[in-house]
Amino acid sequence: MRIRRKPHAKKMVREHPRVVKEPEQLRGKWHTLFGNDRPLHLELGTGKGQFLSRACQDTPGVNWIGVERIEEVLLLALKKAEETPCVNLRFLWMDVSRLDEVFEEGEVDRIYLHFSDPWPKKRHARRRLTHRHFLDRYKKVLKPKGEILLKTDNSPLFDFSLEELEATGFTIMESTRDLYQSPYVRGNIPTEYEQKFTARGMPIHYLRAKHPRDFSSTR
């Protein structure tokens, strides 16, 4: 993603009412922020926020949080969120690697990974958001019945993610290399990147994986 740096972006993000300040203080008590016990869903690497601004309206019974580390990109997501009436949508301006500092063990119901940066070079594999050192963090913060939903256009990243998920004990419940030709497309909300790739006729890879501690899951 090409980003035009904005001198006031940091200040604007810091002061925006939808950006949670000092999120570590809410560790273990996110329900107090939303004022209810509804499921907590995170989109990691939210980008410009297209998915969340629709998801929060389509699914008001969920508390949605977008995590994004680049302030200029987050500003665009915040602008989009301002166009919605959603009271169930917040954002975190931080790196995903800090997830377990901000969420308590078993606090999160679902994690969405949408078109994560593929980092194709082997020496950059640790930066992929499905590298096992990230998955171990997700494993901690997810509930025993929690799950990860992933979409990507990138076959090597998809293969890598399947391998890493299995290596860390997750169970793959659904998987397809062509979402739009599969039954899983029902209720799908396209992200910004997804729209770009589908317009070019590229197939979208999708998977849903269950937490290792969900003893009810079957292959």
Ligand SMILES: C[S@@+](CC[C@H](N)C(=O)[O-])C[C@H]1O[C@@H](n2cnc3c(N)ncnc32)[C@H](O)[C@@H]1O
């Ligand atoms: C390729 S874009 C995809 C954006 C959006 N999810 C979509 O599908 O349209 C990936 C986004 O993830 C963010 N990102 C990548 N690594 C991150 C990390 N470690 N922590 C937080 N955000 C991250 C990038 O800044 C970028 O905005």
